[in-house]
Amino acid sequence: MTLVTTEVRGDVGIATLNNPERRNVLSQPMVQAIVAALHDFARQRLRVVVLRAAAGSKVWSAGHDVHELPEQGRDPLGWDDPLRHLIREIEICPAPVIAMVEGSVWGGACETVMACDLVVAAPTVTFALTPARLGVPYNISGMLTLLNGSNMRIAKEMAFTAKPIGAERAERLGIVNHVVPADTLEAFCLAMAGDIAANAPLSVAVMKEQLRILAGAHPMTPQGFERVAGLRRLVYDSADYREGIRAFKEKREPVFRGE
Ligand code: LCV
Numbered sequence: 001m002t003l004v005t006t007e008v009r010g011d012v013g014i015a016t017l018n019n020p021e022r023r024n025v026l027s028q029p030m031v032q033a034i035v036a037a038l039h040d041f042a043r044q045r046l047r048v049v050v051l052r053a054a055a056g057s058k059v060w061s062a063g064h065d066v067h068e069l070p071e072q073g074r075d076p077l078g079w080d081d082p083l084r085h086l087i088r089e090i091e092i093c094p095a096p097v098i099a100m101v102e103g104s105v106w107g108g109a110c111e112t113v114m115a116c117d118l119v120v121a122a123p124t125v126t127f128a129l130t131p132a133r134l135g136v137p138y139n140i141s142g143m144l145t146l147l148n149g150s151n152m153r154i155a156k157e158m159a160f161t162a163k164p165i166g167a168e169r170a171e172r173l174g175i176v177n178h179v180v181p182a183d184t185l186e187a188f189c190l191a192m193a194g195d196i197a198a199n200a201p202l203s204v205a206v207m208k209e210q211l212r213i214l215a216g217a218h219p220m221t222p223q224g225f226e227r228v229a230g231l232r233r234l235v236y237d238s239a240d241y242r243e244g245i246r247a248f249k250e251k252r253e254p255v256f257r258g259e
Helices: 028-043 082-092 108-115 140-148 152-161 167-172 182-197 201-215 222-236 239-249
Strands: 004-009 012-017 048-053 059-061 097-101 104-106 118-121 126-128
Touching: 004 028, 012 028, 012 182, 028 048, 028 082, 048 059, 048 182, 059 108, 082 108, 082 140, 082 201, 097 108, 097 182, 104 108, 108 126, 108 140, 118 167, 118 182, 140 152, 222 239
Parallel strands: 012 048, 048 097, 059 104, 097 118, 104 126
Antiparallel strands: 004 012
């Protein structure tokens, strides 16, 4: 089965997540398919990318594939983790990536949407950041994506509560550029893509790269890095981390004990 279908319309590449049975989880094969589409669009020198799920999707993406999370003793979000690879590929893609969102967005898929350059959502869309619900120690570049895609107060609310926020509120907060009725969502995104594609692509690409570099320009001392690595290891070595993953797999509520 093709996990991602692609289409080219003029200077715009459209990549559609196509694994509804597993709610478009960002498994390694799914991430490889998305990245392959981004690379193919770049080879064709397309000027804008639209990343979407199928029309009418109830779930845009259920996030990281929990079955791929290590159960013990290994960083679940290390540099080579598929989700980390996807985020970096979206960020370095020379063409702006528009996240066209229908359905609910979960966990790492929230970060994926926030890593996109522009976000256009249908009114019923929700965003839920779930590490705390799974006992997962999110990683620091992921936290930076969240912070850059929202603001400190909202990043904390989403990360600490793990509760969904709706599209209208997300638009008020600047997480979403536009909320558009589902039946005009595709036309709106393609019109915006057309506006961008009509401009000088080299100018657009260099401004995207400048903003990526500026957004990531945060000093961190070697001690600071090692402190974070140590703290995160305590989490992914914890019983709570194991409990979060097992509860998901056993389809039950987790019971966290803080150890
Ligand atoms: C594997 C899945 C998943 C899934 N993985 O359909 O951000 S972090 O740190 O938390 C990061 C680690 C992360 O992104 O973790 C994943 C966060 N995602 C979630 O918490 C969402 C988990 N999924 C759900 O709550 C439900 O699946 C939603 C509400 C998305 C859809 O519910 P619905 O009733 O429509 P099912 O739950 O029946 O799911 C359909 C199939 O997809 C699997 C799920 O296990 C089921 O497969 P089985 O029938 O074989 O059990 N699935 C869904 N999400 N993240 N597998």
